[in-house]
Amino acid sequence: MRNLHNFLLVFLLSISFKVFSQGSPNYDGGIKVTLNKDGKKYIRIISWAQVQASYADQVADNESNTSFNLRRARILMYAQLNSKFLILTHFGLNSLNSSNMSPIGKGEASQLFFHDVWVQYQIAKNHTVGAGLHYFNGISRLNNQSTLNFLTLDNNRQSWATLGLSDQFVRHIGVFFKGNFEKLQYRLAINDAIVNGLDLRSPTNNGSAVYGGARLLGTKEAGKTFAGYFDYHFLDQESNLLPFKVGSYLGEKRVFNLGFGFFAHPNGAVFADNLGNISGENVSIFAVDTFYDAPLSDKGSSITAYAVYQNNNYGKNYLFNAYGTGSMIYSHLGYTLAGDTSKTRFQPYVSFAKNSYDATKDNRNILGIGANAYFNGHNSKVTLEYQHQKFGVSSLNTLTLQAMIYL
Template identity: 30%
Template structure:
């Protein structure tokens, strides 16, 4: 990396895979002499005098600025570039949650994703070209019925068990905690993306259309769904890998459950936090799955096609441990997950977030299997082990709190001849709890040779992100 360019990111209220409620969080901030609680309120309208019918709104925006070491043979807007600086909208959201009766609620989330100066919108150079006017679409749109509510509607007392039933475009996903991740409570600058097994292939930004149940049985939190995957129809080459083709129209089935040993979490929406600054002692162990028949297709010989199921399994552990004197607000956050993916013969996904580059036709050097820009091996048939750790250092200021973190992913894909290590290292700087967070991060990715399928180089990316949740 020749230069370091800073990334600036702003997140307002709800974001992508949101926090576990839409209400805006309230955090106390201290001055040097006394505690002054700053109440940012919430965008909520009561629909009756009792207050059990309401509508709540949220808005979010996340802006990225980056410095990227491009893969060899990259062209950006027709110009060869080894390094690219860019700006983009990672996520923008409008959310609406309404409780129409004590038993019935509606959740809507809409917005855009991944728009930068050259991608995410239209193509060309006209009014709707070179990344301009990104499409605005629904992320979540589902209705939910309380079969057994969390709290008794008549007495207000909590129920030991609860059960909810819903339908629509939703993200009550299976496989892992990270597959249900909140992006307003991430430990690092972003989530690794391979946690979503059909992201933007058979789903809509990790969502599918279908029915779901979720709830708690004592300390066991669970969610299960039956969905209709979005249609895919890629054609495989003779003797090549399996590709996404679910033309037979089979359903998908998914589920995830985790046991809570210490403090319990409230899952009002599907999104699970990955970082609560170790405010409470948490230890959760979970497992989940995603399966869909005839999800991919290969062509072993000329005009002979073979369908393959997508079968994904995940198992994980999540822990937050307060350490030392409570007044020091010190603690450790740990997460580790194992994924086993099976999409068919040598299936491989390659992707790069807000990728600014394309192939340079004049390049004569060694190209990477990943292609151009910041593309990386995302996932495929094989295994991935991902772990992250964060440590909130002892309190030294009434305003600033610091949390260094480290991510590591080990990917062992059947289509490759060498396992690959991916890592992120950085620190969170909190100015207003989870509501105002600056993230400084460096990421490193391996590059694979097209012929040998082994690693021949590494590239990096720098990030500085500011998160605001009002």
């Protein structure tokens, strides 16, 4: 308990000095360099960092309950030659901490890598084709979530449903199509599946499936994935220039969307019969979701709400880390308190996820309770979140404080 008290003391001290974290209320689009008079040729640069301090009640006997983590350090750049052409480059690192740092910065976790590199071309009004290492994903809004403007501390982990299984950090290499038909937005993609995914297990005779089709069957049989997401915008229309979905608008827009998405990987999983003969099993994931964000008064109060049902089929009785064949229900709700929008604003929230798996009768339930303190919108904020996760006899309580700035 002493460690927890110390952690809370650090948090309270950080809030007491919030005046020194107050940024300019006029962000005005960040770093953007226009290259011609009409502004259609430009380069934009975005940089952000998220730093965390956490307390966990269940750790190894020789480990500290408190730890620090560089959750994200990223730089994103995109350039437009004219309204038809765009190129985007996004690189950085994730989750750098004492257990994966290296003495001279040459370890895998210390290295920068490309998250996205793609080009796109507008083939008709409101319709675009692109290719490269991209984030135009299917399934749900949260599988296309921006890391700049979460409502909660971080994304719901199971919503990034293919991370490391068929892709590189939620990105595939392939071709995508995006656009809209009036209020209906769409994104579709055909991609190559990663060969050396995180699931390196070999299937056991008449056991559970493993996600290793491209590795064990070859890319001719299991090399392609197909994804799509469609959302209908009843109120304000969201931007479709980039794939990153906003987590909370803080009442700056009035948005109500209904969405449907899917992911399909033929022969993506592998199953072994009683004799050890292996065969492919199709991986299929689909979801329906809804998102609502709107002001509640002219004094700055607003609401953000999201809910999704997701059905996951990774093959027979698949269960690996956070992922498994079964279903998921997830929802979160946030309320921005009324106040001067040019000063510090507060947004308490709650989230809940229920994951069921065919391989076990136990559900994975995750409850999150937290609050954001916005010093300059999402550009400068502090988040405190308590999370309780229970899966069978395993129970984990975590308290995390995160500071974030992006420019």
